[in-house]
Amino acid sequence: MSVSVQENQAKLEAFKAYVRKMKQYEEAISLIYWDMRTGAPKKGIETRSEVVGELSTEVFRMATSEEMGNYLQVLHQPEQLEQMDEISRKMVLECKKEYDRSKKIPADKYQAYVVLTSQSESAWEDAKHTSNWTMFQPYLEKIVAANKEFIELWGYEGNKYNTLLDMYEPGMTVEKLDEVFGALRDKVVPLLQKIQASPNQPNRDFLDQQYEISKQKQFSLSILKQMKYDFDAGRLDETVHPFATALNPGDVRITTRYLPNDITSALFGTIHEGGHALYEQNISKDLVGTNLCTGTSMGIHESQSRFWENVIGRSKQFWNRYYGELQQTFSGQIDDIDVDTFYKAINHIEPSLIRIEADELTYNFHIMIRYELEKALINGTLEVADLPEAWNAKYEEYLGIRPSNDGEGVLQDVHWAGGSFGYFPSYSLGNMYAAQFTNTLRQELPQFESLIESGNLEPIKEWLTEKIYQYGKLQTPNEIVKRVTGEELNPDYLVQYLEDKYKAVYGI
Amino acid sequence: MSVSVQENQAKLEAFKAYVRKMKQYEEAISLIYWDMRTGAPKKGIETRSEVVGELSTEVFRMATSEEMGNYLQVLHQPEQLEQMDEISRKMVLECKKEYDRSKKIPADKYQAYVVLTSQSESAWEDAKHTSNWTMFQPYLEKIVAANKEFIELWGYEGNKYNTLLDMYEPGMTVEKLDEVFGALRDKVVPLLQKIQASPNQPNRDFLDQQYEISKQKQFSLSILKQMKYDFDAGRLDETVHPFATALNPGDVRITTRYLPNDITSALFGTIHEGGHALYEQNISKDLVGTNLCTGTSMGIHESQSRFWENVIGRSKQFWNRYYGELQQTFSGQIDDIDVDTFYKAINHIEPSLIRIEADELTYNFHIMIRYELEKALINGTLEVADLPEAWNAKYEEYLGIRPSNDGEGVLQDVHWAGGSFGYFPSYSLGNMYAAQFTNTLRQELPQFESLIESGNLEPIKEWLTEKIYQYGKLQTPNEIVKRVTGEELNPDYLVQYLEDKYKAVYGI
8 A cells, every 4th residue: 555545544544433432422422311311310410411511512522623624624535435435435424514514503603502492492391381382482583593594504405494304304305395295285185084074983982991001011012022122232111201212233222101091102102112223223233333323314214113103013914913912911901892993993093283192194294284384484484473373274274173272282392492493304204205115015025914914023124124224324315215115205105005004994 | 819810710710620521421431330230231231331431531531631730730739729728629639649640650551451450350250150260360460460560650658558558548558457457356256256155146047038029129218218318319220239329419329139038138238328328419519520529438438338237227226116117018927026036137147258248247357358368469478379278268267167169268259350459448447437436426416226216317317417428528538537536447436336236136
């Protein structure tokens, strides 16, 4: 090797060690957050928050440091990138993207924004609790203004909102989203009307009874085992708001919430988080310690939680296999409910006000509403002051119902309070990706349904690992979707899935 | 203020912020260790260990950095130290001590030693498991040699072993230890002989039965509440080897181990760790974020765990108050055992081979044996190769029993494998300090016994907080003992305590 090649190689190795160190700090931070949410004693939180602040500041400092700048100046050159293996190249590109984005915001503005969102989340909590929009409005106004300012600094192509979308779903645009959401809405609205008009509404009375929590827990654990969630690389705990967190692929933890009078919340919540966890547990070991060792986007991540929760967990085949075990677990409580009744009950469709409680069909309307409002706020065609009325009008339009107060309306989600604009579309993208992947999966694994029906979920997990999970962030969402399904994101698969499933459930 | 005073004040503030950052890293490290020991999934441990390694390296780097050197050069000057408040002064002195100690060991030697002790602990585990001394001997030889070399680099006053003692018990010396251990041995040996010759040996048969673990847990939790362990500033978990860890005074966690056929292990183990925790939970808030926010020494720490475990938890008054509740908890199991029988059973004295299972009297002999062996190894009057025989001979001499193999002999403790020479004496110092503090406590709180008997432990905790806990590391062990009791460490209080207690228990 020439001296210069050797030097560049050494630079690349130093860069990778630097990124590894950042990942190590992030792992420590993730563990602290997990602990704070699962059982850290409250009197220690104040000091612990300072620890998180210190470590987070250090990660941000590293991502934007002169040292990082020097690495990128050398390594982010066409002739350098060409010579690198794929992992190294994508590591450099990812760091460069983050470096440029961070560097464009002056440090004092960023710091002020962090403080603002923190205060805003606290104000939102009180505002939601008391349904008091005016308490929250001034914070949201500042947050929207800051996001608009940041977009000008970051720059944008096409719609201003694209820059925000790209943070959660790299490559996604308003142009594409308008198209897929439009197509989805056009087909799903008439389907929903037919469902609502159907005389065959599911019997759900039996769901409303006491389900002993220790038994719910036992059943949740057994379903996770069936999904091939690896308990040597994870654990299940309880929290008010369930989540999954990947510390490293060998430690991907999930939480759930057991409600004494609702069996479905913990059951489908656990499967949902388990889907997120399967993704992270099965990322290639080659990516450990790199900035690619995570799901490629929020949308693809959500496709996996929703695939496992809805496509598998709410399927007839799944319950043909596991309903007997559920009956046994809650012996005496659902003995006279047959599997078909149960299946229909857990697939009940009904417009509702609260996003997180919505069924898999109407859920998408909750997202479209938020997407349209965000887009309008960021593009200046809607003022924050007019948001509650706009929200209520959209619910009337899309779902035919109107919130009776802002607590169950515009104040229901924390996302905006935390400054997460551009995040919501991920949820519906997840539904669309999931249906599209499933279509391919059925072709390549024709025994798909009988595998579920026989409780043999391993080949399904293997297929997903081979096609999606192992890559982590090595490929973009669009690259993955095209490679796996042969085409770009196409909402028709979700439409077809919903039509097939719900025409049968509702006999329409 | 003159410019120079202002500059020095700014330097002091920067130094304190720097120390605070180190403490924040240490808090993150402690949480990771807690998690690894309580329930982290095993497949994530390898990567997590690298995270700990990275953060620990950073703390060591900060403690020995040029920046720290610069702070100390300015602040560790007589005229500077004089002007400071007490907390700042002690912070500087503590950092200076650590800085000097670390700087005297060349980095490559220190690194090699870290690797050696890590390999040694692993070899020790196998060696202990198979009672194979020769497997461990070469590691211990290297560790002893390294410690001898470090002592030459660190320097020493009087006996070489003093330098090691000072790491765990600042100010303690061989000269002092020889004196107090000698006095203790001279009085306790005849007492032990009388106890062994007594016809009044406790009935312990009833202890050997199945005690349901959920009930053990319930009782342990209730005793911790009685001790005023603050559950809003801590939590109780299960581990194979119980421990207490202070993340900050608002988060001091303890663990215990429930044995199905032994009620005493979890009970007294929990009280013991609870004693450590009370110390850390009650350190003054003024010390949070400083390097003084921890117990002042291993010996004083152990005095608190042993005070709560033995002086309180194994007292007659304690069980006069709580035995009824224990009987109720294990209803039907110990109904016909009266409190006096129970009290004597949990205070049974008998020479045994295993330190961690020893009673509060013979425990001290286990420590004296290790102390004498360590002292001889470090001073070169005993070779590592001759250690097993020396060990067995000492057990014969002090306790009249001889290990049948090295697994229950010289290989029983991990301390030497990890390079912890000078640590063992802390345990007996704890017993002596505890008895000495108790003597003063009885004078200042004459209703001491009736407080215990009525389950009113709060005033006792308050007294300890006022006299000891709040100070953290602001005072040395010797300063604390002299301030609280009016004299230096005096073994006579432990002798008196043991004689008073065991003459009654054994009717001698």
